[in-house]
Amino acid sequence: MASVLRHSAKFTSGISSSLAACARNGTACAFPCHAFRHRNSSTSSKIRVDLDSSTGVAVMTLQGPPVNSMCMDFLTDFAISMEKLELDKNCRGLILTSAVPKVFSAGLDIMEMYGKGPEHATVFWRAVQEMWFKLYSSNMVTIAAVNGSSPAGGCLLALSSDYRIMADNPRYVIGLNEAQVGIVAPFWLKDNMVQTLGHRQTEKSLQLAQLYSAPDALKIGLVDKLVPEEKVLSTATETMAKWFSIPDHSRQITKSMMRKQTIDKFLSNRETDINNFANFVTKDSIQKSLGTYLAKLKKKKA
Amino acid sequence: MASVLRHSAKFTSGISSSLAACARNGTACAFPCHAFRHRNSSTSSKIRVDLDSSTGVAVMTLQGPPVNSMCMDFLTDFAISMEKLELDKNCRGLILTSAVPKVFSAGLDIMEMYGKGPEHATVFWRAVQEMWFKLYSSNMVTIAAVNGSSPAGGCLLALSSDYRIMADNPRYVIGLNEAQVGIVAPFWLKDNMVQTLGHRQTEKSLQLAQLYSAPDALKIGLVDKLVPEEKVLSTATETMAKWFSIPDHSRQITKSMMRKQTIDKFLSNRETDINNFANFVTKDSIQKSLGTYLAKLKKKKA
Amino acid sequence: MASVLRHSAKFTSGISSSLAACARNGTACAFPCHAFRHRNSSTSSKIRVDLDSSTGVAVMTLQGPPVNSMCMDFLTDFAISMEKLELDKNCRGLILTSAVPKVFSAGLDIMEMYGKGPEHATVFWRAVQEMWFKLYSSNMVTIAAVNGSSPAGGCLLALSSDYRIMADNPRYVIGLNEAQVGIVAPFWLKDNMVQTLGHRQTEKSLQLAQLYSAPDALKIGLVDKLVPEEKVLSTATETMAKWFSIPDHSRQITKSMMRKQTIDKFLSNRETDINNFANFVTKDSIQKSLGTYLAKLKKKKA
Numbered sequence: 001m002a003s004v005l006r007h008s009a010k011f012t013s014g015i016s017s018s019l020a021a022c023a024r025n026g027t028a029c030a031f032p033c034h035a036f037r038h039r040n041s042s043t044s045s046k047i048r049v050d051l052d053s054s055t056g057v058a059v060m061t062l063q064g065p066p067v068n069s070m071c072m073d074f075l076t077d078f079a080i081s082m083e084k085l086e087l088d089k090n091c092r093g094l095i096l097t098s099a100v101p102k103v104f105s106a107g108l109d110i111m112e113m114y115g116k117g118p119e120h121a122t123v124f125w126r127a128v129q130e131m132w133f134k135l136y137s138s139n140m141v142t143i144a145a146v147n148g149s150s151p152a153g154g155c156l157l158a159l160s161s162d163y164r165i166m167a168d169n170p171r172y173v174i175g176l177n178e179a180q181v182g183i184v185a186p187f188w189l190k191d192n193m194v195q196t197l198g199h200r201q202t203e204k205s206l207q208l209a210q211l212y213s214a215p216d217a218l219k220i221g222l223v224d225k226l227v228p229e230e231k232v233l234s235t236a237t238e239t240m241a242k243w244f245s246i247p248d249h250s251r252q253i254t255k256s257m258m259r260k261q262t263i264d265k266f267l268s269n270r271e272t273d274i275n276n277f278a279n280f281v282t283k284d285s286i287q288k289s290l291g292t293y294l295a296k297l298k299k300k301k302a
Numbered sequence: 303m304a305s306v307l308r309h310s311a312k313f314t315s316g317i318s319s320s321l322a323a324c325a326r327n328g329t330a331c332a333f334p335c336h337a338f339r340h341r342n343s344s345t346s347s348k349i350r351v352d353l354d355s356s357t358g359v360a361v362m363t364l365q366g367p368p369v370n371s372m373c374m375d376f377l378t379d380f381a382i383s384m385e386k387l388e389l390d391k392n393c394r395g396l397i398l399t400s401a402v403p404k405v406f407s408a409g410l411d412i413m414e415m416y417g418k419g420p421e422h423a424t425v426f427w428r429a430v431q432e433m434w435f436k437l438y439s440s441n442m443v444t445i446a447a448v449n450g451s452s453p454a455g456g457c458l459l460a461l462s463s464d465y466r467i468m469a470d471n472p473r474y475v476i477g478l479n480e481a482q483v484g485i486v487a488p489f490w491l492k493d494n495m496v497q498t499l500g501h502r503q504t505e506k507s508l509q510l511a512q513l514y515s516a517p518d519a520l521k522i523g524l525v526d527k528l529v530p531e532e533k534v535l536s537t538a539t540e541t542m543a544k545w546f547s548i549p550d551h552s553r554q555i556t557k558s559m560m561r562k563q564t565i566d567k568f569l570s571n572r573e574t575d576i577n578n579f580a581n582f583v584t585k586d587s588i589q590k591s592l593g594t595y596l597a598k599l600k601k602k603k604a
Numbered sequence: 605m606a607s608v609l610r611h612s613a614k615f616t617s618g619i620s621s622s623l624a625a626c627a628r629n630g631t632a633c634a635f636p637c638h639a640f641r642h643r644n645s646s647t648s649s650k651i652r653v654d655l656d657s658s659t660g661v662a663v664m665t666l667q668g669p670p671v672n673s674m675c676m677d678f679l680t681d682f683a684i685s686m687e688k689l690e691l692d693k694n695c696r697g698l699i700l701t702s703a704v705p706k707v708f709s710a711g712l713d714i715m716e717m718y719g720k721g722p723e724h725a726t727v728f729w730r731a732v733q734e735m736w737f738k739l740y741s742s743n744m745v746t747i748a749a750v751n752g753s754s755p756a757g758g759c760l761l762a763l764s765s766d767y768r769i770m771a772d773n774p775r776y777v778i779g780l781n782e783a784q785v786g787i788v789a790p791f792w793l794k795d796n797m798v799q800t801l802g803h804r805q806t807e808k809s810l811q812l813a814q815l816y817s818a819p820d821a822l823k824i825g826l827v828d829k830l831v832p833e834e835k836v837l838s839t840a841t842e843t844m845a846k847w848f849s850i851p852d853h854s855r856q857i858t859k860s861m862m863r864k865q866t867i868d869k870f871l872s873n874r875e876t877d878i879n880n881f882a883n884f885v886t887k888d889s890i891q892k893s894l895g896t897y898l899a900k901l902k903k904k905k906a
Binding site: 195 | 486489506511
């Protein structure tokens with residue numbers, strides 16, 4: 001709560017400039033913006049939120065080029081946006097999408113894990129957990145409109161939503177490929193994937209760090225639907241209408257019942273998970289592994 | 303036990319008239335009735351049981367027009383019939399089917415939940431639990447011969463059986479659509495569905511209150527087999543023979559091992575579940591929601 | 605540990621004769637044997653191990669004609685081989701295969717369960733548990749190269765591996781058919797199968813004691829891949845390379861996370877499971893059932 005109140009000034013002051021942003025970038029603004037509030041729209045913002053109070057649908061657009069990587073700023077923005085929407089009685093559903101071409105999100109910003117001490121690791125990992133937890137336990141109907149590649153943390157956003165629509169482009173990939181980089185998906189994300197794909201598919205996917213093309217992702221149930229890229233957002237809107245046809249209270253109780261076990265386990269082991277991560281990621285061997293990966297990335301760009 | 307003994311006179315006295323009933327309605331009497339006992343066969347009875355001691359197969363026919371709705375009488379009849387069969391050493395298998403055209407069962411009688419106090423809700427819900435528990439934990443091989451639509455409580459009967467055969471008619475539907483009416487499937491039925499369909503399919507099915515046509519139900523594994531309507535019962539008999547080819551004791555131990563976790567969880571949380579239901583269903587908002595639904599049903603009929 | 609040390613002399617002394625064995629039976633020796641150690645290769649040995657230190661892959665060949673049945677000797681050999689390989693830093697992966705034509709393994713030796721007292725049952729069952737546990741919890745990448753039929757205990761080996769490749773021959777079958785003989789798959793093997801096939805398929809498979817042809821096994825996910833029989837071992841080698849492309853530490857942590865719950869449950873209930881088995885298998889009725897089965901087998905052979 002505190003964080004929401006602390007940022008309320010920012011929310012208010014951001015409205016005028018985000019109107020301009022909305023006009024500049026019409027494609028990501030799927031809903032008529034008669035009535036909405038943006039949490040902010042400064043050029044430094046990683047996330048834009050457009051809530052249409054007449055439909056009850058908010059669109060959260062990830063807009064952190066080049067790859068919507070999840071740095072601390074992104075995670076903080078995300079958590080605040082979620083809190084705000086969750087408390088807003090006008091908002092019943094949330095669509096997540098990206099304004100960055102070809103990329104939904106490339107996942108966690110490795111710079112937040114490289115060359116930092118255990119204190120930073122602790123703060124960072126708590127924020128990562130919070131992003132997942134807020135989305136996974138949301139009372140809203142949450143739909144991921146995956147209009148680009150979505151590895152690791154990007155896949156986390158999709159998995160924790162209620163429904164996943166992906167652009168029908170075999171060059172876009174999705175999956176939890178953490179093991180490739182020498183790190184490991186946390187248990188709560190593993191539990192989330194097991195619920196979605198089943199145990200066997202998850203065991204293989206995580207151990208082999210598999211990224212699936214959109215068609216393959218549909219085959220194994222990692223996404224629910226493929227549509228042409230230009231229809232991802234409109235299909236999300238149509239799908240939302242279907243979910244809205246069920247009374248909110250019975251849908252919410254059902255969702256909470258379905259996700260209770262995973263949430264309870266997460267909450268009971270949250271601090272242990274943070275400590276494990278901080279110990280693990282600050283190890284010399286893991287730092288070396290991340291360093292090698294970063295060097296590769298730099299070389300690729302150059 | 304007490305209830306069985308209490309009703310034993312009724313069981314005996316019902317034999318002659320049920321013979322007549324069996325003759326009147328030949329289609330539901332799949333097994334040669336050389337040796338059988340009926341619990342009763344009065345015209346008020348909601349359920350008829352035909353046990354063929356020579357084959358070890360009992361057929362339980364739901365016969366409460368117009369839709370085999372599960373009122374208190376139905377639930378009591380069901381529980382007594384199950385206790386009786388479970389204790390009968392001549393009975394190894396049970397087939398559930400309907401004598402009502404086009405309907406297997408429409409599920410719980412909403413009149414038992416509407417305009418009644420918490421005491422009634424408590425008694426009613428315990429009886430609903432008992433129906434599920436007796437079938438889910440049965441030592442017998444249980445086969446649902448789903449020869450008509452089977453929403454909500456009808457689907458409960460199918461899910462808690464060992465095998466589900468449905469009439470291959472796309473106009474017949476099956477599923478747990480509780481959320482549509484503003485109520486919620488209980489956790490033990492959710493667990494039962496998760497075991498059958500997996501977590502993801504269940505999450506979607508319950509939140510969207512989905513009813514599946516017979517072909518769609520086969521696709522997602524909600525039923526095991528589709529056959530032409532006139533062959534539903536004979537296929538059930540053939541399938542029973544296959545299950546009987548395994549020694550009873552190893553099959554029963556295996557079944558009990560497979561269902562133990564769900565049964566243990568149910569038994570540990572049974573009273574809480576009853577209290578939750580009684581509190582929930584007597585809320586003004588839920589009563590209003592049920593009232594609206596009942597009004598729609600009446601309008602439809604008129 | 606003790607058992608490994610106790611057998612170390614045997615390990616060393618076995619090298620020369622196993623070289624000869626490797627030459628004699630080239631087909632099972634898929635890897636160039638530049639650098640390897642065999643635990644032994646006497647003609648009485650049930651299991652041969654060829655470790656290629658240059659690739660990090662060990663091939664464990666079951667070689668106990670006529671059907672690689674799992675007697676006490678087999679189980680002891682298996683456990684020792686696994687301990688040895690697990691401790692060997694040169695070994696990253698293990699391929700299991702059979703040198704016996706048409707049979708991967710027919711499973712537990714029923715003679716170890718027939719006409720023996722509870723003490724023997726206790727020792728035997730602990731060894732069966734140990735075989736499963738060592739394979740299921742292995743740090744190595746484990747691949748079952750199923751080049752023949754694989755019922756019961758044979759299927760156990762496949763299920764507890766990381767990946768299952770089977771010869772594409774519809775006459776080869778695989779499955780847990782314990783119930784047919786009047787015994788029951790233990791809970792930990794059931795848990796392993798539920799993870800692989802899901803709850804519903806396992807419930808049916810175990811209760812009906814189903815053996816699946818190779819093509820059917822692929823369809824339900826009991827094996828991961830079918831290839832022509834002569835390519836089973838080479839495909840296992842190729843697959844191993846794919847698993848080796850992931851850093852060992854992240855793959856191992858992930859595997860351990862995926863299997864933790866089943867392992868914890870096994871370890872907590874291990875002694876109870878042993879007692880249950882000893883009580884069960886020494887019952888008159890079960891002994892009679894096993895006797896009947898053995899008589900049938902004898903008749904078949906004659």
